[in-house]
Amino acid sequence: MTQNRIVNDFSITVGTANGSGSSTANTTLLRALFKMGLPVSGKNLFPSNIQGLPTWYTIRVSGDGFTARREEQEIVVAMNPGSFVQDLASVTPGGAFYYADDIKLPINRDDISLYPMPVKQLVRANAEIPSNLRDLVANMVYVGILAQMIGIDQSKIEMALKFHFKNKEKPVSLNMSMIRAGAEWAAENLPKTDPYTLEPLDKTDGLIMTDGNTAAALGAIYGGVQFAGWYPITPASSLAEALNEYLPQLRKSEDGKNTFAVIQAEDELAAIGMCVGAGWSGLRALTSTSGPGMSLMTEYAGLAYFAEVPVVIWDIQRMGPSTGLPTRTSQGDLSFVYNMGHGDIDSLILLPGSINECFEFGWRSFDIAERIQTPVYVLSDLDMGMNQWMTEPFTYPDQPMDRGKVLWEEDLEKLGANWGRYKDTDGDGIGHRTLPGNTHPLSAYFTRGTGHTPEARYSEEPDVWVANINRLKKKYETAKQYLPKPIVKTAEGAKFGIIAYGSTDPAVEEARLKLERDHGLKSDYLRLRAIPFTREVSDFITAHERIYIIDMNRDGQLHQLLSMKYPEHATRLVSIAYNDGLPPTARWVRTAILEKEEN
């Protein structure tokens, strides 16, 4: 059909049924490509159900190193009769369509290469496979066939399987046998008529591959997390589950005792309640949840703000409002978290934009929370949290822990009766706290969500209230110096600026490059990593006539917050916002900017 080879630049999408065990096959594919030195990214597009509904896995290979999702799908593998028609239609012209040949549905396209795969036959032919595992390993057939057809190194596949099965020989050899069978059958029976093919590179040397929730959990462990209270919810559960997995490896004492506790609470009201208790008593405490859980945490979040309790809250955002689409990604909670609680509230928000930042903010969030004595919200999302990403290896924290202002027995002995929990002795708005268990007779104080004097005594005096709430505002200013600064990238002759945050970064970076390459439109780029906004943000805004704000939500929430904060420049800020639950593509960013530029 075509002679030109297209090397290392295409997407593969596999359509299967949820719960059919295809995820092993798909991550194996992804990992094998990664070990071939090819920049890859993989996105799992799955339904909120355990078994039976259609699910897709899409892998992008990009020799240039792009990792954003693409809408175009050059290679499609159809294993699910339920999505066959849609899958067939989704192949880009000139692309390749692999399908299980037991699906007997009409095929109405002649602009693509068609590759029927005798999946059932090959599985049945393999005597090694116990009948109860047949459905599972059937997925390896397409791995083998693809390996043969596009050139995936079988040894890399084996490495991936060994990793997946923790070096257990039995499953590895079982799956490899199916892969080989697939590859051999394809070699004999499938003449290649499409152009898409792979060649090894060395672009992933030294990189690792993992997901943002694991990175966050590991970062938290290196940050000395001591308490986690959580409640299961997609897509946040795997963060707490990673704590359960890695804490015992990394943080047992010599005699096998625990320096931490992880508790699955009865709901999110309790999860955050436990964390506020733990944070108050001096532990580095975190909870992780998603939209519905965030809504439920509102009252306790307000208490933590007002009672000045350090606590770290990870919001792995999914599609809201309400239950929404639990298995789809979004940046929809920004405005909500910004105002999380009745009354006058300030929220410190961290916005990791890469897997490594999930790790880094994993530990740094505790330093900030304990320094400022307040909740810190870390907003990740399903795409970053649950999908596998290639990334630089994690690096050990480059700063000692900052435990903030804590007074123990000996400190009080020195200070004497001068101490007051909420006294702003340092002029930064932050008082000194003592912790339960401190046996000094002056140590105890009483914490409450109602009005209190600098000495922590109950008060309803109007002046006392105002002084206290204004001190809280001062802390918000103080916080700025401790927050991660935005990452700013400039280009000579840039025509406009872009501000984005979180998991949209790969799409934005790719769009910038292509706008420059294809349209001669250079841009400067500020990737926001924290709220409140620091001076770098206003500097960036004042330095540009026109700034596009990229939001993965309906309402352009960051755009709204920036408009509110910088009204004098608000007319320069142009919102580009969209969210359909799928990770954003560079094409979307590019098209949206082009449209506005052309107007």
Next chain:
Amino acid sequence: MTQNRIVNDFSITVGTANGSGSSTANTTLLRALFKMGLPVSGKNLFPSNIQGLPTWYTIRVSGDGFTARREEQEIVVAMNPGSFVQDLASVTPGGAFYYADDIKLPINRDDISLYPMPVKQLVRANAEIPSNLRDLVANMVYVGILAQMIGIDQSKIEMALKFHFKNKEKPVSLNMSMIRAGAEWAAENLPKTDPYTLEPLDKTDGLIMTDGNTAAALGAIYGGVQFAGWYPITPASSLAEALNEYLPQLRKSEDGKNTFAVIQAEDELAAIGMCVGAGWSGLRALTSTSGPGMSLMTEYAGLAYFAEVPVVIWDIQRMGPSTGLPTRTSQGDLSFVYNMGHGDIDSLILLPGSINECFEFGWRSFDIAERIQTPVYVLSDLDMGMNQWMTEPFTYPDQPMDRGKVLWEEDLEKLGANWGRYKDTDGDGIGHRTLPGNTHPLSAYFTRGTGHTPEARYSEEPDVWVANINRLKKKYETAKQYLPKPIVKTAEGAKFGIIAYGSTDPAVEEARLKLERDHGLKSDYLRLRAIPFTREVSDFITAHERIYIIDMNRDGQLHQLLSMKYPEHATRLVSIAYNDGLPPTARWVRTAILEKEEN
């Protein structure tokens, strides 16, 4: 001390201990003045406790008709040893200080008139009073003495007592006897040396006196409220309790059966859950709460928005964040309610600015909620909700009920299979709904907080999601035509504009008048009554170079929302925000504007 009489223009503050029964005395004072034709307002400044802590009641008399709180206190009555020193200090120079003479504390002022009152003696001297009631009626002594000293008509006092005791003779005569005793004693023993005195007017003719929560409840009843789910919380409880009081009077069927149900829920999560259930099944449902309850309602509020369920939520704001000061007033929940729920949310917010508007929005909120099929938030506050205000009488709703788009059996019979719950057939974003109990076989549909098609079927399709959430946005636009428009007052030659909302209105109006009178500064004034902002707001903003936004909260929340919405005019908007828990004064508004004007 002084000869000049100062007539009908001063404030009286009474300091007592909480739970000592002074509220009867104080509202009696207030009502008597009201019946003398004098414009009055009364503010109860009380602690969050049942018995023993200091509490103040402050009454303003203003022949000019001003009703905002004043900071100056010309007459102070001190009944509580616990606040005596503070009370003494608070009298304006030249003012009058009445105090129970059994308080033996030093008096260090000679710039005021001092009136010791033999309270205990007079009570004990009255043989009619049973010993267990002595403490209670003691408060009537100062009513009687004040009556004599400043000229309150005893017959009006009697009217007030009759009202209070629902015409029960015994308590009325008991209390009147104490009042007379006080008055007589004063006539004989207390030469008047201060200038403050009253003269009857006719400025309250035709007015009534009540509180905002009662007005809201009555409005809701005239709006046909059918279901209320609530949970006790200060300052909202009295709204639901007024429903309990008036519903049986106004809404029983002929056979004594109920056309409504009021349920005290186990908490606010349940209160709103019940209301969402009731609203969904076709009832006019309301809940009322304050900050902490609002925080807890967040998740259900998001569901109601997304599942398109009409429900009315009254937030009688108190001082937050967190538990805050439950007995102090605030406008601190605006930003929170604006974003109430994770994900992309739009909130319809009504902002009553008078007792009559509490009544009007009481019924109108249902029309809006059912028309738009969405939650409607009504933000009142403690000052408006719990204090007594004089007001025009309630007027009967001037529009028939708008039950929105509901289809019954006969409607479905006509439409047939064409109906789909979320089809935007009218182009206004609003679908047609059916209600449980509809026996037409096509009537049933399934409601959920997850993705759904126009036909109410489950869907995770990205396009379906986007279409649906954009339709919700369209409803938000549609809503504007149904919302109460702002009230705009203009003045020839105005130098600037003012935007305010809610209970700050009297302070703003008074400040405007005085700015004009004393400083020659005329202003235009827009009192906002609903969000989203309608065209009147942008017109007002564009018409003024400088607009002061008055907020009774720390962060200038309305200012923030306006800046976000009108970035192109944001530089014109100047925030004037303050909140110490007490109702705002005209002086504060005036001073703040003057400072900015002079800069």
Next chain:
Amino acid sequence: MSQPLPMAGAPAQQVNSAGLSKNDYRGNPTTLCQGCGHNSISNQIIAACYEANVVPEKVIKFSGIGCSSKSPTYFLNRSFGFNSLHGRMPSLATGALFGDHRLKGLGISGDGDSASIGMGQFKHAMRRNVNMVYIIENNGVYGLTKGQFSATADKGLTLKKQGVNMYLPVDICMEALASRATFVARLFAGNAKQTKEVLKAALSHNGIAVLDIISPCVTFNNLESSYYSYSFGKEKEGPLHDISFHQASEGPQSTISYVPPKPEIKLEADMIDGEIREVALHDGSTIILKALEKDYDPTSRFEAMRVLEEAAANNWLVTGLVYVAPESPSLTDVHNLVETPLNRLTEKDLRPAPETIKTINDLMF
């Protein structure tokens, strides 16, 4: 993205006394795992409603969030339904049932939904005696979020990612008794006949009927050792009685003779013997209980506690009607509502007459 999947329930042609065929009680194809206990329960709901001549439009379906809570779309397509929030179905149902007090609620929840996050609302719905059948499809695990422990998980249960469960399980029936629920049953989804008969009785009960149905999660908690597995249920189930239900509308009960039930899992032959006990429900229907090993009185709360405590101590799966108090007024009864459903009242009924406004103004000061 939708696709044909196995239908819940099996085809049927006959019509019942409501004039409906079994098809009229079906829902959409299930999207739960094959073999999930929740699917069996959906089937029994369909069968029970059909046999009990329920008019689907007279039922409102409710649920929280979870695999279990997805079920309401798999039966009674002609009933209104609301899939609410995780753990917050009870409050929604409480409010919704005031819309038309003649309707019956049919709520489906899970053990996570009702015993973990929803404990508070669950308890208060029972205390209020909301007029609904409240089914907890209890599998000791969170299915939808992939296998975490729920509050009913056995102590010591070990699951892949989760490790060992360290806490004692919540006993749903014991909670129901403590909260004075007026109808309490424990059932096993594998015992279709008993489930169906109790469901029919529950639908006739005026007030809340709490059914704790052990419903194995084949994907995440079906190890033989687990109380919630099929094999445990099949081996260890001990019914309190044979149960059958006689509907008032079918005419006087005496005219039909007692038909010994044929449970799908075999009972020892000698157990099917003993006394017959009848409990009359509010609507005149009767529950007929045939004693097995020993006579059991389901109207004694105290007996009920004893049986549950004994079962817990011995790790028995006791099934049947644990407790019933047939004559307690339901929440809507207590509220003394007008006969017309509230949601059909008109402006005339709801807005007080114009002349009242003066009275009200006079009532102010």
Next chain:
Amino acid sequence: MSQPLPMAGAPAQQVNSAGLSKNDYRGNPTTLCQGCGHNSISNQIIAACYEANVVPEKVIKFSGIGCSSKSPTYFLNRSFGFNSLHGRMPSLATGALFGDHRLKGLGISGDGDSASIGMGQFKHAMRRNVNMVYIIENNGVYGLTKGQFSATADKGLTLKKQGVNMYLPVDICMEALASRATFVARLFAGNAKQTKEVLKAALSHNGIAVLDIISPCVTFNNLESSYYSYSFGKEKEGPLHDISFHQASEGPQSTISYVPPKPEIKLEADMIDGEIREVALHDGSTIILKALEKDYDPTSRFEAMRVLEEAAANNWLVTGLVYVAPESPSLTDVHNLVETPLNRLTEKDLRPAPETIKTINDLMF
């Protein structure tokens, strides 16, 4: 705005074996109503802690929101305290007690706080056996919000603004048993001696000790007819036993002889008679129960249910130690923590060594 008000507790000079005088256990002056049951309880807490030689710095006070929840400022000024959110004290306490596992929690809640809004958290704290004394100052009403019905209000109770309560009361002790709390008592604030002895025992218990203390609200719910009034308690209280507590640290119990308690409300003379029963707690202390009318075994959950059910049916106020399971590991035990309190661990203990980062990176792919 603060002012002197009556002090909770009465002056004392002697020091106990912790070297502290009673003054060291006091708090700020109460701001509750005069005569409020909650004040008596504060006094008994002071007395119990003093007599049991509690070190105040080893106690953390917790509460929710309500008049009751204000109490923690009226005792133990030298203890840390946290007045949390309405109904959400249990979760906060659960987390806070991990800060230093050697500390004991002392939580004060109300019936609204724990049986209405807080039902879920209350139940789950019991299931987890959090190491705390959990006091519910139960007055059947919401004091702080001015007299609405709580979930423990008697059915039929009529209050001024609220009308008639239509629902059956939550029975806190029954809930505690259903949730397998390991120490359950019902007390009457008017019976100071019993309250104090049970408090001492509760402080020695390892795990959760739930004390349902009937504590009259003199302002809103003190009508004679109410279960929660002083007069009802004084008339209808029936103690299960005479109770006294012997602390392990005071030396072997056998060396002191049993001193018949002198309850402040009079017991019939012939009731003070019968058997003596001893229950040893985890720390070696013993609870000494002297049988009254008949012997009562507080280690039988089943007996406990029977007694409560009987009392509910007859409207009796049964007081005493209803149930105790002395040997159940508490939540912090179960978590197998290092000996040093977690909140005193240093960076060295908490941050894995630099070399581990490579291992971790290798564990990724």
